Amino acid sequence: MWPWGxxxxxxxxxxxxxxxxxxxxQGYPVIVLLLGTQLPDLVDKTLSWVFELFPQGYSVAHSVFVAVPLGMLVVAGAVWRRRTEYGLAFLLGYWSHIVGDLLFGLFSGNPYTFARVLWPVVTLPPYSTDLSGLARVQAYIISFLNFFADEGLAAVLVLLAVYFGPVVLAVVVWLFDGAPGITAIRRFLTPSN
Structure with a gap:
């Protein structure tokens, strides 16, 4: 699943x-939520693609053995600091990432769908191509774009609906919700007097 998904x-x-x-x-919890939705890939893709510590981009941060206790610890810390909404937003963002990867793997028929979340009990086999860092990102983008050139219109429309339909829906819902997070970002970026 892509970051925007x-x-x-x-x-x-x-x-x-x-x-x-x-x-x-609310604004700040939405920002925390969005950080939580990206955390597993930021950690695991970096450890794999940049530092080459793991053979795949699914390891530590995608593992239920890490995600469950870490999520609970963050919520407990947030409750202790009287910021429960931040902890719950992080938890939902983080865990929704893992659930999203599982659902995407199931729908796409990936044989390693559940293995992706079982590190260190299961370690995935290495990628079939030896790319790292930006070269891997570039290869994924090219593969994604080639799909549009190689498939018929119906397949392209289905792919667009699957990849971008939820994003469009989320933007509409976000606007309906009052675009939470924008004011918080403006406050952060505006120098105080």
Whole structure:
């Protein structure tokens, strides 16, 4: 799943969950949520693609053996600091990333779907190509774009709907929610007098 897919999936869950409990999404927790949705890939892809410590981009941060205790620890720390909404936002973002990868793997027929989240019990085999860092990102983007050139219109439309439909929906819901996070970012970026 691409980064924007993780962000969209996490935000939709967060927005609907907030509304389920009679609340609206708030700025700073939304930022924490978005960081949580990206954390597993930021950690594992860096450890694999840049530092070459793991044969695949699914290891420590994607592992349920790390994600569950780390998520609970963050929530406990947030409750202790009286910032429960931040801890829950992080937890939802982080765990939605892992669930999103599992769902995407199931739908795409990946034989290693569940193995991806079982490190260190299971270590995935190395990539079939020996690329690292930006070369791997470039290869994924080229492969994604080649799909558009190689497949028929129906397949392209399905792919666009699958990849970008949730993102468009998330943006619409985010705007409906009042674009939470924008004010917080402006405050952070504006120098105080």
């Amino acid at each position: 993780h962000a969209a999936f996490g935000y939709l869950l967060y927005s609907f969950g907030s509304r389920l409990f009679g609340r609206t999404p």
